[in-house]
Amino acid sequence: MFKKHSRLRESFRLKFNRIHKIMAGAAAFAAAFTFGVQSASADENLATVYHIYLNDTYVGTIDNKDLIIDVEKEKVEEAQGKYQDFELTVEDMEIVPEQMFRPVADNNEALNKLKSELDVAVKSTTIQIGDKSVAHFSSKEDAEKVLNEYKKKFVSEDVLKQLEQPDEIKHSEPLKEGQSRITDVSFSENVSLTEQKVSPDEVLTVEEGVKLLEKGTLEEKEYEVKDSDNLSEIASSHDLGLEELLKLNPGLKDDSVINKGDKLKVTEYLPFVKVLVQEEVSEKQVVEYETETIEDSSKFKGETETKQKGENGEKLLNYVVHKENGSEVKRETLKEETLKEPVKEIIVEGTKVIPSRGTGNLDWPAVGGYISSKMGTRWGKMHKGIDIARPSDRTIKAADNGKIVSAGNDGAYGNKIEIDHNNGLRTVYAHLDSLSVSVGDTVSKGQKIGVMGSTGRSTGVHLHFEVYKNGSLQDPLKYVK
Template sequence: MRKKEIVANGEGLKSMSLLKKTAITTILGVGLTLNVASADIGLDTIYHVYLDGEHVGTVDNKDIITSYIDDRIVEKENANDSYSYAVKQEISYIPERVFNPNSNNEKVLDIVQDDISIQVNAYELQIGGDSAGYFKDEETARQALYEYKAKYVDKKILDQFKQQEQKNEKESSDKEKEQSGEQEQTLAVGDSTTLDVTLSEKVSFEREIVKEKEVLTVDKGVELLEKGTLEDKLHEVEEGDVLGTIAQQYDLDTDQLLELNPDLSEDSILQIGQKINVTAYAPFVDVIVKKEKMVEEKISYKKEVQESDRLYKGDSKIKQEGQEGKKEVHYALEIINGKVNKKKVVSEEVTKDPVKEIVVKGTKVIPSRGTGNFTWPTVGGYVSSHMGPRWGSYHKGMDIAGPSNRAILAADNGTVVSAGWDNGGYGNKIVINHNNGYKTIYAHLSSISVRPGQTVVKGSKIGVMGTTGNSTGVHLHIEVYKNGARINPASIF
């Protein structure tokens, strides 16, 4: 019994101790709560205002700043509803609970009014990681790119590619995409098909806040894309430099150099040490078009030369007329900014074989020495006046008139001594040395077909009968000399 009582008393003591501890803890908790509550009484919230990370002051109500900014944005958008506006700077507010607030609303608002800039929400068009301009929205930027492509590709084709891209995006099967891209078209002569239109650089769009004057319209964007950018390169004028030599040094022409330097003109005097912009505009991006076309081309005919001793050397005649052939050629083209960069033959088919031209050339040597047997120097005709006294003077030769055609012929083989105008009354005159003691003169010609030094064949055409010089009508005046002495032409014809 005693032992049980002792145990029971021990348990009772433990329970009593635990109860006391719980009561003390509860009292402490209530005390702490009361202390915190009493400490929070009298605290106010202030806001530290930061512009782009720089502390500009504190306000007791951030609505003072946000309301001002909202009003400015509404004012801007009412004045120009083409754009949406935002604050260029980053504004942040950090709250703090303090016993004695020390805020200065007016001062902070004045700073905000002076420092913030309300600008346009825009999209930056980036090409190859470089900025190519700002637009009011992504749609406008894309439209500028579309119009730029349309400078080199028909809009109908661009629209077809756009529709195909949209269709491909909706297709769930890679197989379908593959099949749609592998469809081949049969081209007829004169047909072409565009396979792809791409840009040479990656294009992306980034949201930015910029000044209104920096925002481009579609037209201005296209103009900028066409103009491109300039490489940062200058030429320092040295002694002896002129615009032309500077331009040539950098593979430019003078007009391009003047375009790059608007303050210069062709009459500008360059100073030694003067900096000249010698860079050329490089496009932001190239429009690359891959297409195929079928064309008909001519095949040049070959020329075959055959020799013949039946013709005199220097003479020739066509034995067979040449005819061009035809072929259909299928080309694959890569076109960059409207100019063909690569051209590859995919296939070709000859539709008409060419016919070669056959020319017969003479090998027979023309003798420059006369035969001594003279041929009549005109095509028919009659002697209208003989050599001898005439009209109170002496007629030095013989006149022939009334031929069936007016060709004048060499009376024998020989060498042309002279051929041209004679001021002594002969008009157009030819002198032929027959290299055998004989010489003949042909006068009053309307035209001459030979040149001095030329070897002529007996009976070949040397000119046309006329009435130049001292002449009373169309006729040939011919004179003959033997060993330097004039003889009567009638004696040899």
């Protein structure tokens, strides 16, 4: 890097002080013995030499500063073939003059050393982010284009042009529903353009500059180890080799055991600067309804009833979205207008505990109907229960309180349900069209358990109903009428 230097060096200040003291003593001595010799005669005996510094390092001393011009010209001519597209100069150097009675200068040694150490340079426009020089370009136009292209990664060119006329945005019409507009695009850090002398090799094209801003700078950060993490996976997820990860963490080896919560150093590319975008939005939003549950002790647990159906509301919302490099980081509400109030949904929920033990008295399992076939021998085979047909409603009900121990298709029975009433009695319901319960459910007497049908081996829509006591088949007509 090329640096600016101070105009005077401490060492030469000390030397000047010594010289001035000698001169003062000599002048006093001369005055005492020559009775007023003019001080101008002493000045005529002084000669000026020039001390050369490059990057704060002493190069040599010469007695004619015009000799430096020849060195500069020679260095530029030598490099012109390599850097044909640039207007070359040389890096800044510091020339410190000093007046001496007996000047000490070695032009040849100083100039030869200057030739070997002096580098050519170009005047560049530098993008400065905060106090850091990030990228150098051959012209101000290139630097401005890079910044503009970087912004265009997150907003359109039309938006940037529109923002160049801020009065238009200020006096624009209020947003209508569904509309949005970007009101500001800026950088997260102070970005400025400065003039600097740099090596021609440091000058970037517009394309290179945009890529550099997109990539960012590699920074160290802390990573907290998670469950099932291992060193190879952590390295890979941060674009590091295992050896690179180990160098960042000197206490680790490739076979080290890591645990959840351990802290490791990793690297991550962070942007030099972020593009901040503010977007104003107007949109209609759904206001979801609330649900209120009311307990009812007269209804069995598991029974629910919708007393009032819920309806979503609507509101018109104006807000500002704040984004950093395209990601939303904050949202501010400007205005909110309710278009439709939501309607609360009210659910009545039963709390009455369903007893799993039956009363011992079985109810008729259908809604009306008649007995189309009784229990007994039929077509040379035992008919194990009664058949109920032609009900006024095809709902099938539990004959008593109990627990569902079987629910599903069972061959000739079709869709079948079996209830254990936990008092020695079991009831079976067959040929159902559909089932309303599952194994493990507790049901109450009269509760709907299915719909009458004609599944399995059946000649028509009916319910086949069986009763068992302590495992023995019973005539259902002893229990129901």
